[in-house]
Structures are given as C-alpha cells and as structure tokens.
Amino acid sequence: MPDNDASTTTAYTRPLPEPNAVSQPFWDAAKEHRLVLQRSKKTGRYVYYPRAVSPFGVNDELAWTTVSGRGTVYSYTIARRPTAPQWAADVPYVIAIVRLEEGPHLTTNIVDCDPESVRIGMQVVATFADVSPEITLVQFRPA
Amino acid sequence: MLRPRRDERRETRDERQETREPEFGVPRSAGVVRFATGGETMSLRGKAAIVGLGEFKPSRYTEGATTLGMLAQVAHAAIADAGFELGDVDGLITESFAEAPFMAPSTVIEYLGLRAKFAEVVDLGGATGAGMALRAATAIAAGLCETVVCLTAARREKRSTSGPKRTASTGWTGRRADRTPYAEFEEPYGAIGANFGYAMIAQRYMHEHALTAEQLAKIAVAQRYNACHNPNALFFGQPITVEDVLNSPMICDPLHLLEIVMPVAGAAALVVTSGRKAKKAKQPPVYILGAGEQTTHRSITYAPSLTDSAVKGAADAAFKMAGVRRKDIDIASIYDCYTITVLISLEDAGFAKKGQGGAFVDNHNLQFDGDFPLNPHGGQLSFGQAGLAGGMSHVTEAARQLMGRAQGRQVKKPRLAFVNGNGGIMSEQVSLILGRDH
Numbered sequence: 001m002p003d004n005d006a007s008t009t010t011a012y013t014r015p016l017p018e019p020n021a022v023s024q025p026f027w028d029a030a031k032e033h034r035l036v037l038q039r040s041k042k043t044g045r046y047v048y049y050p051r052a053v054s055p056f057g058v059n060d061e062l063a064w065t066t067v068s069g070r071g072t073v074y075s076y077t078i079a080r081r082p083t084a085p086q087w088a089a090d091v092p093y094v095i096a097i098v099r100l101e102e103g104p105h106l107t108t109n110i111v112d113c114d115p116e117s118v119r120i121g122m123q124v125v126a127t128f129a130d131v132s133p134e135i136t137l138v139q140f141r142p143a
Numbered sequence: 144m145l146r147p148r149r150d151e152r153r154e155t156r157d158e159r160q161e162t163r164e165p166e167f168g169v170p171r172s173a174g175v176v177r178f179a180t181g182g183e184t185m186s187l188r189g190k191a192a193i194v195g196l197g198e199f200k201p202s203r204y205t206e207g208a209t210t211l212g213m214l215a216q217v218a219h220a221a222i223a224d225a226g227f228e229l230g231d232v233d234g235l236i237t238e239s240f241a242e243a244p245f246m247a248p249s250t251v252i253e254y255l256g257l258r259a260k261f262a263e264v265v266d267l268g269g270a271t272g273a274g275m276a277l278r279a280a281t282a283i284a285a286g287l288c289e290t291v292v293c294l295t296a297a298r299r300e301k302r303s304t305s306g307p308k309r310t311a312s313t314g315w316t317g318r319r320a321d322r323t324p325y326a327e328f329e330e331p332y333g334a335i336g337a338n339f340g341y342a343m344i345a346q347r348y349m350h351e352h353a354l355t356a357e358q359l360a361k362i363a364v365a366q367r368y369n370a371c372h373n374p375n376a377l378f379f380g381q382p383i384t385v386e387d388v389l390n391s392p393m394i395c396d397p398l399h400l401l402e403i404v405m406p407v408a409g410a411a412a413l414v415v416t417s418g419r420k421a422k423k424a425k426q427p428p429v430y431i432l433g434a435g436e437q438t439t440h441r442s443i444t445y446a447p448s449l450t451d452s453a454v455k456g457a458a459d460a461a462f463k464m465a466g467v468r469r470k471d472i473d474i475a476s477i478y479d480c481y482t483i484t485v486l487i488s489l490e491d492a493g494f495a496k497k498g499q500g501g502a503f504v505d506n507h508n509l510q511f512d513g514d515f516p517l518n519p520h521g522g523q524l525s526f527g528q529a530g531l532a533g534g535m536s537h538v539t540e541a542a543r544q545l546m547g548r549a550q551g552r553q554v555k556k557p558r559l560a561f562v563n564g565n566g567g568i569m570s571e572q573v574s575l576i577l578g579r580d581h
Contacts, residue, residue, distance in 0.1 A: 049327070077397075080393045
C-alpha cells in the first residue's frame with residue numbers, strides 16, 4: 001500500500017496537488033487532519049471536489065463544512081502492477097472510490113489493511129497522510 | 144434523394160409531438176412547427192457518406208516520425224482511396240496533438256496545402272474518431288463544406304531509460320500540464336492511466352450483476368480469432384484461448400493482461416463527403432444514417448453510475464435518427480479498450496438487457512463469421528491501440544466491411560453497422576449507424 005511517510009529522507013516524487021484559491025480550504029483542513037466539503041445552501045447536498053460554482057443550480061451557493069470522514073467502499077481495485085512508475089515499490093495497493101456518508105464519491109487509497117481483505121460495502125474512515133510540508137492526502141482505512 | 148422509410152415517417156410524427164411547445168416563440172401554422180431556420184428539425188440521416196479510408200498497419204514503435212507527417216500521410220492515403228485529389232477537400236478535422244499545442248487544424252491544413260472552409264479539432268478521447276465523423280456530417284449537412292478529411296495518428300518513439308519527468312510544459316502524461324481537478328484530486332492517489340478505472344467498473348459490475356471472468360475472457364478470445372484473419376492486426380497469427388486470458392497476469396483486479404489494449408503507433412483517416420459528391424467517389428459510399436453523443440464526466444469517480452453508461456444516450460439518439468432497429472444491425476464495431484468496456488457497451492447500446500451481458504456473450508458467437516459479428520478487425524484488443532487512431536479503427540473497419548473490402552474477415556453482405564466510440568473512462572460517448580443504402 002502507498003507509503004506516504006514524509007519523515008523518510010528520500011524526496012517525495014509522486015504527483016502532488018497544486019491547490020488554487022477555490023481548493024485551498026480543502027487542503028488546509030486536510031493538513032489539520034479534518035475532512036471538509038462544500039455544501040449547497042439551496043439543496044443541502046454536499047460536493048466533492050471543491051468548485052467555484054454549485055453543480056445543483058445557478059442560484060445556489062456553496063459553503064464549507066466539516067464532515068464525518070466515514071464512508072463505504074463503492075468500488076476498488078488491487079493494483080498488481082504499478083499504475084505509475086512512482087508506485088512501483090508499493091504493489092499490491094488499493095485504489096478505491098469511497099462513498100462518503102454525506103453522499104459524494106471520491107477516489108482514494110484504502111490503507112492500513114491487507115489489500116485482499118477490501119470488499120465493496122466495507123465501512124471505512126478517513127486517515128491523513130502528511131506527504132510534504134504543504135500537503136496532506138486523505139486516504140481511508142477500515143472503520 | 145432520400146426516400147423516406149416507414150419508420151422514418153413515424154419518427155417525424157414523434158418529433159412533431161415533442162416540439163409542440165417551441166421554446167423561442169416561433170408561430171405555429173396548421174399544426175406544423177417551423178423553427179426560425181425555416182426548416183424542420185435537422186437530421187443528418189444520409190446527408191453525408193464515408194468514401195475514403197486510410198489506415199496504417201499498427202507497429203510497436205516509430206523511428207523519428209512526427210505526428211504531423213503521419214497525419215499528412217494518412218490523409219493522402221484516404222483521399223487517394225476515395226479517388227479524389229487535394230483540391231476536392233474543403234474541410235479538415237484533426238485530433239489535438241502535442242507537436243501543435245495551438246492551432247492544430249491550420250498547422251495540418253498548411254502542411255497538406257489545402258484551402259479549407261471548415262477547420263476543427265476534436266478532443267473526445269477514444270470517441271474522437273466517431274466524433275469526427277459526426278461533426279464532418281454535421282458541417283456537410285449544414286452546407287459549410289462538401290468534403291472533409293478526418294485525421295488521427297499516434298507516433299510512439301522508444302523512450303529514454305531515465306523514466307518520465309514532470310515539467311511545467313509536459314505534465315505527467317507527457318502532454319501539456321494538466322491542472323484539472325483530476326490532476327489535483329486523483330493523480331496523487333496513484334489513480335493514473337485507465338486500468339484502475341475500468342477495473343473499478345468491472346468490480347462494481349460483478350458486485351451488482353452476474354458476470355464471470357470466463358465470460359469477459361470470451362470477448363478477448365473472439366476478437367483474437369478475428370485478428371487472426373486480419374494480416375494487418377498486431378496479433379495476427381497468435382490465437383488465444385479463455386485459459387490463456389485467465390492465466391495471463393492480473394494487472395488491476397479483476398482485469399488480466401489479455402483484457403487490456405496494447406498501445407502501438409499507427410494512423411487512421413476518413414474522407415466524408417456529401418451524398419451528391421459520394422456518387423463520384425471510387426469506393427461505394429457508406430452513409431452516415433444516425434449519430435448521437437453523450438458526455439457527463441471526465442473522471443469515472445463522478446460518473447452518474449459505474450455500470451449504466453452514457454453509451455445509452457448516444458446509441459438511443461443514433462438509432463432514433465437512423466430509424467433502424469437493433470436487430471437490423473449486421474456488424475457491431477464497439478470501442479474495446481478493455482473487455483468490460485465491450486460488455487457494458489453491448490448492454491447500453493441496447494443489444495443485451497442490463498445485467499445480461501455475460502449471458503449474451505455465452506449465447507452468441509462474436510466472431511466475424513458468427514451470428515453477432517463484433518469488431519471484425521480484431522478490435523483494439525487484438526488490432527492494437529494506436530492512440531486516437533485506435534478509436535477511429537472502429538469507424539474505418541465498419542466502413543470497410545460495408546464497402547465489402549474486408550477480404551479474409553469479410554462479414555457476409557452487411558447492410559448496417561453500429562459504431563461506438565468511448566473516450567476517457569466511459570466518459571465521452573459517440574454512436575454512429577452506418578449503412579450501404581441512404
């Protein structure tokens with residue numbers, strides 16, 4: 001599974017998010033080990049990933065809110081071959097779509113478990129990997 | 144000119160009902176809606192035809208080739224195939240390619256020495272080839288131009304051993320820098336390439352419906368049989384069995400190596416012209432009878448469903464425009480980057496019920512000489528995926544079959560073909576109905 005321990009001396013060579021003005025609050029919260037989502041004022045629905053506009057209507061507004069970090073595995077795959085060269089040392093690892101309790105889907109990794117034990121419907125909770133001084137990635141582990 | 148068929152007349156009545164409330168307040172007279180353009184709802188049916196094909200035999204690598212040069216060579220091949228000259232071409236559609244980060248169409252037009260009334264770039268991933276045919280037909284039907292060349296090509300130079308490097312100008316994919324939400328929220332988790340995405344689709348499908356690994360493998364085996372009758376296919380002369388597929392290495396569960404396309408170099412091109420000019424071409428015209436398109440997402444994460452795809456919207460629109468039924472189709476030319484892509488497309492295009500794709504594969508012979516000829520050229524799985532020319536190969540093969548030029552893999556006297564192009568991870572979908580008669 002992906003080893004995102006920033007304390008290792010080797011430079012982090014994997015792609016890192018490049019936050020922008022709209023997405024910065026998401027990454028700031030992740031750094032504090034909190035998961036935040038934008039929420040539609042009009043419909044109450046949650047949005048992932050962060051956007052400049054609501055996908056639910058032109059007269060809608062979005063506001064940041066902290067969410068539970070709980071969800072279920074909607075689908076997953078065990079990468080037996082690396083999906084990119086920077087992950088070569090990590091096979092087998094799990095890439096998954098997690099369905100958050102609040103509704104949105106996100107693509108992430110399932111970590112801290114045997115890849116063979118991952119199942120669709122499995123309950124998972126967010127875990128935070130500090131991969132660089134600026135960036136913390138949001139992964140999930142069995143709940 | 145067009146002789147209306149019975150189902151077409153019925154469709155016209157339906158359209159009249161649907162357009163009962165014109166949105167822009169155009170006055171109705173005698174119960175017939177007329178739009179501001181003065182005509183009835185535009186249909187592409189039979190307005191344009193494919194009359195020329197160009198295609199390079201796929202190869203693993205190119206040596207010192209430029210994409211521009213390959214696009215130009217395959218354009219010449221297609222124009223000559225139609226029996227036309229450069230001066231006959233007044234429209235050009237090209238893919239977006241890295242050598243020309245800006246103004247790709249004018250770059251190609253200049254290189255070829257054309258004078259174009261219509262210049263366009265199509266950027267629909269694997270659906271680009273089918274999308275080009277749709278757009279060429281649209282431009283011709285609208286009277287903007289008469290003869291359009293549609294070009295796709297992929298060079299593939301051996302890479303240096305130092306591995307991929309990211310620079311501001313190339314990004315991880317070796318193309319232009321990607322600053323999309325995909326790059327920000329998915330790539331950092333190793334969600335790179337397409338294997339992982341199609342694997343998650345297959346995994347979810349197997350959770351929701353009955354589908355076995357053997358049934359998926361059968362798709363790859365049938366297409367390899369077809370490729371063994373196509374000397375231009377990458378895997379010509381290399382038959383495989385279901386056991387071979389299941390014993391090939393697992394790449395991303397549940398997809399095995401032999402269920403995944405092999406990237407190659409190659410090129411493919413079409414000449415699309417008006418119904419009038421088609422009669423002057425050297426090849427028998429293959430008419431574009433129906434076309435439909437649907438796109439809802441770029442990343443599979445945000446797809447409305449992993450198992451119900453946008454193929455449905457594209458295919459339904461294409462069948463409706465063509466006025467033909469699923470059972471009238473003689474050849475299915477369906478985008479096949481993975482076996483699961485074919486299975487879901489067969490269902491969403493309406494050839495099998497949702498959840499019955501596995502049973503469909505068991506109950507039909509998908510070989511070119513079987514009862515449901517699928518991807519007679521071998522599909523990209525066995526012909527090779529030359530970038531966007533791989534998607535175009537589903538259009539060229541359907542046209543080649545309908546022209547009766549497919550030699551050792553010729554389906555017996557086909558009249559109608561269904562083509563589907565699929566971009567990204569079940570993202571962009573373009574369906575076409577092609578036919579020998581207009």
